[in-house]
Amino acid sequence: MTAPSAEPPLIAFRDIDVAIGGRPILTGINLEIYKGEFLCIVGPSGCGKTTLLRLAAGLLPPGSGTVSYEGKPVAGPQRDVAVVFQDYGDALLPWRTAAGNIALVYETMGTPRAERAERIAAVLARVGLAEHADKYPSQLSGGMQQRLQIARCLAQEPKLLLMDEPFGALDAITRQDLQDQVLKIVADSGTTVCFVTHDLEEAIYLGHRVVAMKPHPGRIAATYDVDLPYPRDQQTTPEQPAFMQLRRTLLEFIRGAET
Amino acid sequence: MTTRLRRVDLRGIVVPAVVVVGAEIAARVTHYHSSSLPWPSEVVTAAGAALIDGSMLRATGQTLLAAFGGLMIGASLGLVFGTVMGLFLIVERLAEVTIEALRPIPSVALIPIALLIFGLGYAMEISLIAKTSFWPVLLLTIAAVRGVKPRLLEVARLLRMGLAARIVKVVIPAALPGIFVGFRIAVGAALVVAVTVEIAANPLGLGYAMMRAQEALRPDLVFAYLFWIGIIGWLINGLLSVAQRRLFGGASRAAPP
């Protein structure tokens, strides 16, 4: 995986304020995400990390300030920005098979019919669902459903992948498995990722950089570079001093934020 | 919550109000009289007249009497058979083919048989309504009785209740919310069958009054009865849904389709 460059940012938040129903949710957000970067956002619940993601996705307009993507202000959802939601059960179309859910992307992009089957098979293979193409979401386990949602996002060939606590509802083993898969996919494709989580270790394990947020109102409190080489390893990475050091720092920060 | 409901209600009134007022204005401007579509004001006048001279209320009474009579018979039978079949799985299994064979026969197709046996009048209408309201009560009673928590039945056994006491004191009260859902469906069906039988054959009640108004080329009266039937159906349904909420609380909000 390439290290973040000093080129102009892929997406940039400038002086963002968001209030919903008169209550400030985010205030004074300034953040840049660079091409090829894996950025993780952590923070206690209510710190507005999901709102930040929705701004980037173009699902929510900022109250004030600008969000710019590739130098242009974000006015709405973009085809090359994909979102992985935590509630995979609600985000998939239950009446379509795994292949059908991927096909949705190609239908809306107007991909020629002849190409679709091959591309669907390729995308499903990348997340290890090749044999489950004809199954309906109700026939897949939670982890497989989330892989399917990730596959659907990959089919969009996104430059920016936004992930909103994607593994929060999964068991520990499945979660580790999916973390490694995402890292591998990102390494292969060079996709930029913005990953929201409340799990500190997950954030350190995955990211180049970890942004820590504080609540009431949501704001960015600190940014840490993760000084760990890729590829990372579930066994050895967490044992490295840099990992433990950062974990301690973040833990103290979170404790401080909650009191 | 209440304010939101209010607003939805108000917006729902706009369309019918515009249609009625628009139709009235169009009628008055063009002075066009048709034998099939009355002026809204004529409908109101006709309804007023029929209410004052008592004919509408008499017809309503007849329809409701028939519906009520049939409902009582059908629902009681449904409750008895449903309880037995719910308690004893084997009875339901043995009756399965018979039920599946009888249930799909549409009530209106039985009009000629009922006519043969009872002739015109209340008896034939009541018999058909009873047949109709029997099924939903039967099926939902079976399901509700089967759904009674086994723990409750064990308690009844530990208290050494007899079968009758078990049914009256434990099974039926526990199954009542489900049975009531069946009853609500039966009430709706009873009203529909009553009006249908009256329109198709029986010289009684609201359905017959509508047909007579049609034959007399009184579209105003036909529409007056149409809306009146709608109001009655709506009132009964509203009453039952209030009763359901009062009796069984929010847990049994599942409305019949």
Next chain:
Amino acid sequence: MMPRRALLLLASAIVAALIVALWQLVSNLHLVSPIFLPPPDRAWAALLFDIDRGGLGGRVLLTLQHMFFGWLLASFGGILIGSAIGISATARAYLAPTLEFFRPLPASALFPVLIAFFGLTENMVLAVIGFGALWPTLLATINGFATVKPRLYEVARLMRLSRRQFILTIALPNAMPEILAGMRLSLTIALILSVTGEILSGSPGLGHWIMLQARSFRTPDLFAGVLLFGLIGYASVQLVSLLEFWLLRWRGR
């Protein structure tokens, strides 16, 4: 488990057969006048005879036509109008209460209204069925549109689906379980209205035919006709249920 189930089904068929046998016995012993209750063997014979010589098949076909085309009309109308209203939350807020008011109205009450427009014609029967059987499908479609999960709206926005694509790929499939349940109900209503319409209009379908049998006290033929109605009712609902099972197989366990 399975053989026990089959055994019980057989037993319950035997129970049904015993009931028919009892009916035969009662008739043979003249406990009930055969005018009210004809013995089953004579009803069966009448059925075969009427199909063979009496042109009963054609009448059944006509009734099926009324029912099927009326139902088709109601289903298409219900889905189309329902989609048009359902797609807009504003339209739903303005129209849904009015539509809900008409739902409990007995569909047969439309006969006197539509007779005034069409007279006692085939078109009148079709119009009543089309209109009367419309409501379950219409309301189911609107409701199905209203219950699309908010998350799916977001997915649609992120994929930049057009309005047409949204209706076809998300809203309609989401409404499908309800629409199919509505269509099943609508089919039953269509059958009831066919019978009523035929009785009223004298259209030469099965409904009018059983009325004629009753008037001339040909009870075995009358029972044969009623039996056919049971068959039609059973078969049509089974067919829609089959369709439902197939179209909703994604719902899984």
